[in-house]
Amino acid sequence: MGGVRVPFWFVLPAVLGYAAVVLVPNIGGAVLSFTNWDGYTTAIDFVGFANFTRVLEDDNAVRAIGNTFLLTIVVSLGQNLLGLLLALGLHTKVKTRMVLRLIFFLPVVLTPIVVGYLWKYLLTPEGTVNQVLAAVGLENLQQDWLGNPNLALFSVCASIIWSGSGFSMVIYLAGLQAVPPELLEAAAIDGAGPIRSTISIVLPLINGAIVVNLLLAVLGNLKQFDSVFAMTNGGPAGSTETMATVVYKTAFLYLQYPSALAQGVVLTIVVGVIGFLQYRITQRKALA
Numbered sequence: 001m002g003g004v005r006v007p008f009w010f011v012l013p014a015v016l017g018y019a020a021v022v023l024v025p026n027i028g029g030a031v032l033s034f035t036n037w038d039g040y041t042t043a044i045d046f047v048g049f050a051n052f053t054r055v056l057e058d059d060n061a062v063r064a065i066g067n068t069f070l071l072t073i074v075v076s077l078g079q080n081l082l083g084l085l086l087a088l089g090l091h092t093k094v095k096t097r098m099v100l101r102l103i104f105f106l107p108v109v110l111t112p113i114v115v116g117y118l119w120k121y122l123l124t125p126e127g128t129v130n131q132v133l134a135a136v137g138l139e140n141l142q143q144d145w146l147g148n149p150n151l152a153l154f155s156v157c158a159s160i161i162w163s164g165s166g167f168s169m170v171i172y173l174a175g176l177q178a179v180p181p182e183l184l185e186a187a188a189i190d191g192a193g194p195i196r197s198t199i200s201i202v203l204p205l206i207n208g209a210i211v212v213n214l215l216l217a218v219l220g221n222l223k224q225f226d227s228v229f230a231m232t233n234g235g236p237a238g239s240t241e242t243m244a245t246v247v248y249k250t251a252f253l254y255l256q257y258p259s260a261l262a263q264g265v266v267l268t269i270v271v272g273v274i275g276f277l278q279y280r281i282t283q284r285k286a287l288a
Contacts, residue, residue, distance in 0.1 A: 026268070033261035051262035061263060064234075064241040065270075071157055071224060071242060076217035078161040083168025083213065088198065090169070091176045101173070105166040112163065116230025119159035120146065123231075146232055149239035156240055160227050164220075168213045175209030176202070211282040218278060222271045243267045 033051055035044045055061050086104050090097050107115065122128045123145035130142040145155040179202055187197045203210070225244035228234065234241035234249070247267060251260035 029261045030265050033258060033265050036258055039255065039257040047258070051258045052266065054259055055262050055266055060238055060241060061243075061246050063238055064243050064246045067153060067240060068222060068224070068242045068244075071153060071160075072218055072221040074154065074157045075160045075164070075221045075224075076214060078157065079164045079168050079217050080210070080213050082161060082165040084172050084210075086165060086169040087172035087176060088202075091173060101169070104169055107163040108166040110163065112160075112226030113230050115159055115163040116227040119155075119162075119227075120231045123155055147236055149236050152232055152236060153240045156228055156231050159231065160221070160224065163227075164217070168217070171209050171213050172206065175206035179205045215275070215278055215282070219271060219275050222274065223267070243270070 032044075034046060034048060036047050037044045090101050090104075094100075110118075124130075125142075125144050125147070129145065133139065133141050143151055146152050183201050183205075184197055187201055192200070223244055224242050225248065228240050228242050228245050229248070232240040234245045243263065244267065247260050247263045250256050250263060
C-alpha cells in the first residue's frame with residue numbers, strides 16, 4: 001500500500017490545481033448558465049433552458065456556429081496537407097534539411113495574437129500582399145482581403161494554416177521515421193514511383209500520425225479565438241465570427257453573463273462530442 005500512496009501524493013498537487021482552475025469554474029459556469037445571474041448581485045433565479053433557447057434564436061450565434069465549422073474544416077485539411085507535404089519534402093538527405101525544418105517550424109513559436117496582427121498588416125489594402133501582386137503585374141487580383149465578407153474568413157484560415165502547419169510537419173516527420181526504408185527500396189525496384197509509394201506504403205504506415213494531427217487540429221480550431229480577434233474581431237458584418245468570439249463579446253461587451261455561459265456550455269458540448277466521435281471512428285479504423 002505504501003508504494004501506491006507515494007505516487008498519489010506526488011500527483012495530488014497537480015490534481016488539486018487542475019480542479020481549482022478548470023473543473024470548479026467550468027462546473028460553476030455550467031450551473032449558472034441555467035440562471036439569470038447578472039454577474040454583480042447575489043440574486044439568482046433558476047430560468048431553466050431559457051438561456052440556451054436564446055442562443056439558438058440568435059442569428060449571430062447561429063452564423064458563428066456555421067463559420068466555426070467552415071473554419072475548422074478548411075484549416076484542419078489545409079494545415080495537415082501542407083504539413084504532410086513539408087514533412088515528405090524534408091524527410092530526405094538534403095544537407096539543409098535541419099535548417100529548413102527549423103524555418104518552417106518557427107511560426108509555431110509565435111503566439112496566435114502576434115500571428116494575427118502580422119497577417120492583418122500583410123493583408124491590408126496597402127499591405128505586403130497587394131504590393132507584391134502589383135509588383136508582378138497582377139493588380140487585378142488585389143483585394144481588401146479582410147474587408148470583403150466573402151474573403152475575410154478564408155484570409156483568417158490562411159494565417160492559421162501558415163502558423164500551424166509546422167506543428168503538423170513535426171508530427172508527420174516523427175511518423176515517417178518509423179517507415180522502413182527497405183519497403184520503399186523494394187517498391188522502387190518493382191517500378192513504383194514516389195507518388196505511388198507514398199500513397200500505397202507511406203500513408204498507411206503513418207496512419208497514427210494522421211489521426212493525431214487531425215484530432216488536434218479539429219479540437220483546436222473549434223475553439224479558435226485569438227487569430228480571429230486579432231485580425232477581424234469577427235467582422236466584417238459578422239462574416240468571421242466564431243463561437244469563441246461570440247462568447248467573449250456576449251460576456252465582456254454586452255455583459256450578458258448567463259447567455260455567455262450558455263454559449264460556452266454549447267461550445268464545450270460540441271467540442272466534446274466531435275472529439276469523442278472522431279476518437280471512436282479512428283479507433284475502429286485502427287482495429288479493423
